[in-house]
Amino acid sequence: xxxxxxxxxxxxxxxxxxxxxxxxxxxxxxxxxxxxxxxxxxxxxxxxxxxxxxxxxxxxxxxxxxxxxxxxxxxxxxxxxxxxxxxxxxxxxxxxxxxxxxxxxxxxxxxxxxxxxxxxxxxxxxxxxxxxxxxxxxxxxxxxxxxxxxxxxxxxxxxxxxxxxxxxxxxxxxxxxxxxxxxxxxxxxxxxxxxxxxxxxxxxxxxxxxxxxxxxxxxxxxxxxxxxxxxxxxxxxxxxxxxxxxxxxxxxxxxxxxxxxxxxxxxxxxxxxxxxxxxxxxxxxxxxxxxxxxxxxxxxxxxxxxxxxxxxxxxxxxxxxxxxxxxxxxxxxxxxxxxxxxxxxxxxxxxxxxx
Amino acid sequence: xxxxxxxxxxxxxxxxxxxxxxxxxxxxxxxxxxxxxxxxxxxxxxxxxxxxxxxxxxxxxxxxxxxxxxxxxxxxxxxxxxxxxxxxxxxxxxxxxxxxxxxxxxxxxxxxxxxxxxxxxxxxxxxxxxxxxxxxxxxxxxxxxxxxxxxxxxxxxxxxxxxxx
Numbered sequence: 001x002x003x004x005x006x007x008x009x010x011x012x013x014x015x016x017x018x019x020x021x022x023x024x025x026x027x028x029x030x031x032x033x034x035x036x037x038x039x040x041x042x043x044x045x046x047x048x049x050x051x052x053x054x055x056x057x058x059x060x061x062x063x064x065x066x067x068x069x070x071x072x073x074x075x076x077x078x079x080x081x082x083x084x085x086x087x088x089x090x091x092x093x094x095x096x097x098x099x100x101x102x103x104x105x106x107x108x109x110x111x112x113x114x115x116x117x118x119x120x121x122x123x124x125x126x127x128x129x130x131x132x133x134x135x136x137x138x139x140x141x142x143x144x145x146x147x148x149x150x151x152x153x154x155x156x157x158x159x160x161x162x163x164x165x166x167x168x169x170x171x172x173x174x175x176x177x178x179x180x181x182x183x184x185x186x187x188x189x190x191x192x193x194x195x196x197x198x199x200x201x202x203x204x205x206x207x208x209x210x211x212x213x214x215x216x217x218x219x220x221x222x223x224x225x226x227x228x229x230x231x232x233x234x235x236x237x238x239x240x241x242x243x244x245x246x247x248x249x250x251x252x253x254x255x256x257x258x259x260x261x262x263x264x265x266x267x268x269x270x271x272x273x274x275x276x277x278x279x280x281x282x283x284x285x286x287x288x289x290x291x292x293x294x295x296x297x298x299x300x301x302x303x304x305x306x307x308x309x310x311x312x313x314x315x316x317x318x319x320x321x322x323x324x325x326x327x328x329x330x331x332x333x334x335x336x337x338x339x340x341x342x343x344x345x346x347x348x349x350x351x352x353x354x355x
Numbered sequence: 356x357x358x359x360x361x362x363x364x365x366x367x368x369x370x371x372x373x374x375x376x377x378x379x380x381x382x383x384x385x386x387x388x389x390x391x392x393x394x395x396x397x398x399x400x401x402x403x404x405x406x407x408x409x410x411x412x413x414x415x416x417x418x419x420x421x422x423x424x425x426x427x428x429x430x431x432x433x434x435x436x437x438x439x440x441x442x443x444x445x446x447x448x449x450x451x452x453x454x455x456x457x458x459x460x461x462x463x464x465x466x467x468x469x470x471x472x473x474x475x476x477x478x479x480x481x482x483x484x485x486x487x488x489x490x491x492x493x494x495x496x497x498x499x500x501x502x503x504x505x506x507x508x509x510x511x512x513x514x515x516x517x518x519x520x
Contacts, residue, residue, distance in 0.1 A: 034443060039427040043441035119439070141469070148471045154443035159457065160466025162443040166457050169446075171468035201462070228463020 003084055006110070007316070007324035022298040023246050024131040025178040025218065028089075029140050032163045032172035033122040033147075034154040040164035041098070041117045049117050050101040056116050059150040060105045065143060067112060069105040074098075080329060083320035089127065094118055112143065119164050120172075122147075131242060133175055133235050141231070160227060170227030175235055176205075177242055182217040182295045183252035184245075190219070193245060201225045202241065216287035216314065221245070253299060268296035272305070276347040280333075281340040286317045309346055317343065358383035419452040 034040060038052055057071045074082060074095060082096040091104050095118045102117035115123040124147075126140040154162040160170040168174070184190040194204050207218040221242065223234045256264050271292035275281070294310050296302035315321055317339050323330055326338050358365045358381060365381035372378075422431035429441025431449050440446070446453060458464045488511050495504040 036443060039442040040440060042437075042439045043427050043429060144469075145472075153471050155471050156443070156446055156466070158465055159446055160468055160470075162446055164439045166440070166453065167460055169457065170461065170463075170466045173468070225461050225463070227457065227461035228465055228467055230468045233467075 003081055004324055004327075006088070007084065007321050019131040020246055021130040023180055023249055024242065025129075025180055027128045027131055027133045027136050027175075027177050028125065029133065029136045029173065029175045030123055030125040031140060031144055032120040032161065032168045032174075033124065033144070034162055034164070035121050036152045036154040038121065041100075041102075041119065041121065042164060044117075046100045052121050053101045053103060053116050056114075056122060056151070057103070057105070059147065060114055063146050063150070065146050067107040067109060069107055069112070069114065071103055071105045073101070073103040075101065075103075080320050080323060084324060087315060087318040087320050090125075091115055092118060092123075112139070120168070131177065133177065133239055137175075137231065137235055168226050171229075171231050171234065173226055173231055173234060174222050175238055176220045176222035177238060178207075178218060178220050179242075179245060179249070180217055180291070180294065181219055181245070181249050182291050183256050184249050185217045185219075187252050187256065189248065189252060193248065197221060197241070200237065200241065202238065215284065216291040218291075253295070257299060257301075264299075265301055268292050268299075268301050272296065272302060272347070275343050277344065278340045280336040281317075281343060282336055283317065283319060283339070286339060286343065287314065290314055290317075305347070313343065313346060356381045358386055360386040415451075419449075422449055422452065424448045 035052060035055070038044060038048060041049060041052075044052065053073075060069050061071060063069070072085075074091075077085075082091070085091040085104065086093055086096050088110075090106060090110070090113045092115065095102060095104065095115050098118065100117065102115075104116065105114040107113065111127050113125045113127075115125070124140055124143060126136045126143070128136045156162050161172040163169050163172055181190060181193075184193060197204060201224045203222055203224040205220045205222065207215050207220070221238065223238060225234070229237075271289040275286070275289050275293065290310055290313055293302065293305065294307070294314075297305055297307050297310065316325060319335055322335060322339055322342065325342070330338055356365045356368075357363065360382060363383040363385070365383050367382050367384060367387050369380045369382065370377060371380070419431050423429070424441055424445050425448070426444045427442035429445055431452055434440055434445065434449065435452075440449070454464055488507055492504055492507040492511065495501075495507055
């Protein structure tokens with residue numbers, strides 16, 4: 001697989017298309033599955049992990065599914081390529097950091113990825129731009145059916161699909177929706193939303209999943225509970241709450257514009273100004289400022305900046321992507337210089353603020 | 356020293372090396388948590404401590420601490436310390452400790468989702484069969500047909516054998 005080529009596009013999750021895509025970035029579902037008769041990866045020897053990898057790789061590659069998969073072994077990748085796949089959300093940070101035989105099978109549309117020997121033997125993941133959990137479930141459920149015919153999953157009558165951690169047992173399903181909530185975040189109303197979510201057993205995470213920082217005002221909302229409810233019930237619970245959050249965010253944006261329009265305009269213009277003229281930029285600052293520019297475009301408070309360019313910049317300015325695009329490995333300071341230069345070249349050609 | 360974000364006294368001092376330069380950020384615990392500046396593991400109770408706590412809850416804990424999965428060699432206490440099970444069969448061997456824990460974190464102990472079609476033994480049919488035996492057993496006990504009850508009990512044991520899945 002040619003990662004250099006991939007680095008030039010934004011991938012499925014930041015494409016910025018689909019339903020409600022001004023606020024909903026992407027929808028994602030993952031299923032945790034394990035093979036009967038093998039210890040879980042954390043307890044398996046390298047020999048057993050190699051056995052699991054060979055078995056799953058073979059079954060996945062000969063699957064008569066609508067998409068073909070290409071298997072990438074993580075042990076054959078250098079640190080930069082691993083980080084690259086993490087940034088694209090095709091693999092987890094855990095898979096990148098684990099040891100021993102492990103890998104990922106990537107679908108040819110970059111919306112499907114099957115991680116082998118992560119926390120569980122198999123983690124199926126599907127990603128969609130915008131708010132479309134339904135279509136995501138349809139795809140992953142079908143893929144799971146196809147795989148199930150070829151392997152024997154560890155399944156328990158009472159507990160359902162068995163997983164290495166009991167927090168995933170049952171459906172093994174974690175469905176999440178990534179939202180861009182700058183106004184709720186800025187006005188601190190986001191904590192209220194999180195508390196309400198907690199009461200209905202939904203949880204929130206940062207951009208790169210569990211334990212990751214809240215960066216660029218991106219938040220992932222997902223189900224906490226995996227047992228005692230059908231997949232459809234869980235999906236419906238998320239499905240019914242997202243429109244309310246979208247609504248709150250829209251209200252917060254409008255109130256912000258109405259009450260403090262000048263301050264908001266200044267913040268957006270400054271963000272754009274800094275991004276298109278600074279000579280050194282950290283990854284964190286870039287995320288924060290791009291977030292305001294994204295908000296500005298959707299609120300029509302900044303003109304002539306292409307939303308696709310901004311969506312792409314969110315991922316292209318991440319450390320591994322930047323180094324791929326520059327064609328060389330760079331240390332922290334070199335990266336900050338290269339990042340600022342890249343941002344300038346992408347943004348200077350376009351963009352002005354209305355008077 | 357005060358917190359960079361909220362001006363409360365800073366108790367956490369993060370050191371970053373950026374381009375060979377040391378950069379220290381002073382923050383309070385609250386901001387570190389809300390901004391998720393610390394790794395999850397830094398906040399967690401050490402596994403050993405957790406293990407000790409569960410060891411002291413009494414007789415049941417004592418029994419649990421002796422549990423070992425004959426298949427993968429994982430001890431129940433390993434699971435308590437690390438939060439990860441060793442193999443699918445642990446769900447049966449550690450059921451005594453796992454079931455209440457699962458109920459606590461999942462608010463349920465019964466799977467209601469998808470069932471793999473490939474293992475017909477484990478699908479509804481078998482559950483129904485077990486359910487029927489249980490009902491028959493209840494009836495047998497109520498009507499004091501103890502011989503019948505003993506037979507049914509053995510049959511149930513056989514069907515529910517943890518080694519079977």
